[in-house]
Amino acid sequence: MVRTAVAFSPGHISGYFRKIAGESPALTGSIGAGIVIDEGVLATASAAERREVVVREVDAGGRVRSESQGSPPLEYAMERLNVRAHVETACRLPIGAGFGLSAAALLASITAIDALLELGLSRAEIAAVAHEAEVVHSTGLGDVSACQGGGIACRETPGPGGRITRIPSDQEIWAVSFGPLPTPDVIGSAEHLERVAAAFPTGCPTDLEGFFSRSRAFAEASGLVTADVRSALEACDAGGVLASMTMLGRGVFATGDGAREVLAPFTEPIRLNVAESGFHLLEVRG
Ligand SMILES: Nc1ncnc2c1ncn2[C@@H]1O[C@H](COP(=O)(O)OP(=O)(O)O)[C@@H](O)[C@H]1O
Ligand SMILES: CC(C)(COP(=O)(O)O)[C@@H](O)C(=O)O
Incomplete structure (x- = not known):
């Protein structure tokens, strides 16, 4: 049996935000508020010689609606961690439509890769890599911060280590x-x-x-x-x-x-x- 690790991250509907520019991606992010939602991204990681990503949008019954190869922020995160893996992501919500799925894909995939390869990353380290990938690829500013927990999340200071109620x-x-x-x-x-x-x-x-x-x-x-x-x-x-x-x-x-x-x-x-x-x-x- 092929060894696989499976992780989930909720998505996030941002209601309002303001960009805070810092000196580095880690210090850049947003303040604002949004709803962390129970739908998000399921990521499955397995060993591979290269960095491979398959992205699937599925319907409520699990049938594949669309499939594509590659995810620049996710490949960036793997490069940053200096790892190779095959990752498959699945989501029911539409990508690019404001449900924070780029952040969810990063958090779920890095969590799965961490378990698969026994990297020993802490939650804060997983969030830091995901956040950097979001900022570098301009796919998000505050979603990673929010998706570290649940609820209606209000981000009072930027970055994944910021103050959140x-x-x-x-x-x-x-x-x-x-x-x-x-x-x-x-x-x-x-x-x-x-x-x-x-x-x-x-x-x-x-x-x-x-x-x-x-x-x-x-x-x-x-x-x-x-x-x-x-x-x-x-x-x-x-x-x-x-x-x-x-x-x-x-x-x-x-x-x-x-x-x-x-x-x-x-x-x-x-x-x-x-x-x-x-x-x-x-x-x-x-
Ligand atoms: N489910 C996913 N799996 C892998 N990569 C994803 C996924 N969702 C988004 N991404 C990456 O993020 C990019 C879109 O980012 P963005 O427009 O911020 O979407 P969203 O609003 O859903 O967060 C995609 O082109 C892809 O590279
Ligand atoms: C609004 C946004 C900048 C992007 O959100 P999304 O399109 O869902 O990736 C978010 O990250 C935020 O900072 O609130």
């Missing part, structure tokens, strides 16, 4: 995705970042409602709302449903009575729960 919640979250919004296009643009910084709300939320109101105010002031997102937000407003835009994706997330019904006419809503915990190893076989 977490509020647990058993409220259902409903999300729709109209397609990707490439993260590098936004966080690599000085103009976008300036507007995003000016839109940043003050203080950390103390409950889900406070998180939604801050997220929505940010989305409106950020200039990032697209026409399809606008239509869904207006429908939520008309139905008295708390909602905002998935940062950074062309999507909407909502909560409370009627959220699913209001979003259903747009495209199939996805049901999510607030995660209870962060990335973790599931098993080592063989």
Whole structure:
């Protein structure tokens, strides 16, 4: 039997963020808040002579919807660790749509590689490599920080070692995705970042409602709302449903009575729960 290690990381819907630029990738990141979600990325690592990554998007029944080879941030992380491995990732949520899957893929894959090759990395070391890969590849700023634990996470200082407060919640979250919004296009643009910084709300939320109101105010002031997102937000407003835009994706997330019904006419809503915990190893076989 081939020896494999399997790990999971939750994804993260960012509600609002502000880039904090530091002198190195480790000191660069974002502050802001988001929901760590129970859907994310499952990574399976096995021994290989080269660095190989297979990325799969699967449906609710586990059937493969799309398959591709390679993941630049993940290959960067393997290079940084000076290891070779074959990694397969699987996710049910769409990639690039603001569900923090690049960070989840990194955290799950590095955790699996660490177990497979018995590298002895601590959680903080896994998060540090994942965060550096995100920053270097402009695929995220605060998702790795958030996905170290569960809840509605408010990041008060940048980087995976930063100060984070977490509020647990058993409220259902409903999300729709109209397609990707490439993260590098936004966080690599000085103009976008300036507007995003000016839109940043003050203080950390103390409950889900406070998180939604801050997220929505940010989305409106950020200039990032697209026409399809606008239509869904207006429908939520008309139905008295708390909602905002998935940062950074062309999507909407909502909560409370009627959220699913209001979003259903747009495209199939996805049901999510607030995660209870962060990335973790599931098993080592063989
Ligand atoms: N499930 C995954 N497995 C491997 N790599 C991934 C995965 N999801 C995202 N990535 C990497 O991250 C890049 C997209 O990053 P980004 O636009 O930030 O997506 P997201 O919003 O889902 O985090 C992809 O091109 C790929 O290199
Ligand atoms: C919003 C974003 C910069 C990107 O998030 P995603 O597109 O999901 O990778 C996130 O990392 C954050 O700092 O809040």
